[in-house]
Amino acid sequence: MKRAKKGQGAKAKLRDYFLANVGKVLDSSTLQQVADGSSEWARRIRELRNEQGMNIKTHNDLGELKPGQYILVDLKPIPAFERAISKETRAYVLDRNGFTCQMCGAVAGEPHPYDPSRKTRLHIGHIIDKSQGGTDDPGNLRALCSVCNEGAANITLERPTSDKLLAQIRRAPGVDQLKVLEWLMGKFPKQAMDLINKR
Structure with a gap:
């Protein structure tokens, strides 16, 4: 495998590595090493795809890939997106x-x-x-x-319903249940006082 050049930022190193390995399945541990262990390596890959138009696919895009695997399919650019969030x-x-x-x-x-x-x-x-x-x-x-x-690129998760949340809270130890109660009372102090006054 070809290595990325020294003296570059994580994104540039990842870009060079993908270009040197077009069509090859690359795993997340290798890519993190290429990015010098940066905790932002996955974000840099999303930037290469979304902002620079590199045709990088994951298991969310291709069924034959496993979670944590990436592939630069070809050198044909895909539409790139600017960072336009004010x-x-x-x-x-x-x-x-x-x-x-x-x-x-x-x-x-x-x-x-x-x-x-x-x-x-x-x-x-x-x-x-x-x-x-x-x-x-x-x-x-x-x-x-x-x-x-x-790990959130191209993933849309539904928020848990109150029934699911209550089921999880009921399973938790009493100490953790009290932490949840404390957090809820801090987040909704007025509603908490209204409930206490109704008793």
Whole structure:
């Protein structure tokens, strides 16, 4: 396998590596190494596809690929998309989503629940990916943490219903149930007081 050149940024290294391996299935661990171990390697690949028009496919696009596998199908460019999300729109979406990841519930600035070694950083992600016709309209945008955003390209997940959430909470130990109660009372203090006063 050809290696990427030294002295380049992660995106440039990934681009060179894909170009040197057109038509070959590449796995995520190799690509992360090519990107010098950057935690943003998957995002850089999405940028190559969405902004530079590289015809990179994943298991979401091709059934024969497994999760974590990528392939640059050919050198024919696909329509590229610019980053057109304004600062105002980003601020609106983050505020609307309560500065909380809409996939895992991690809160900006707090230790990430799935990776406590790093603090949660939020990004703006598309619900319907631009490669599938999605727009930059706020209704198609959501806050995503960097952990979820790395694996969220072209994935649209439904939010859990209250019945599913309650089923999970009922299964949790009492200590965790109390943490959920504390969080809900902090998020909805007025409604919590109204419920207490009704008793």
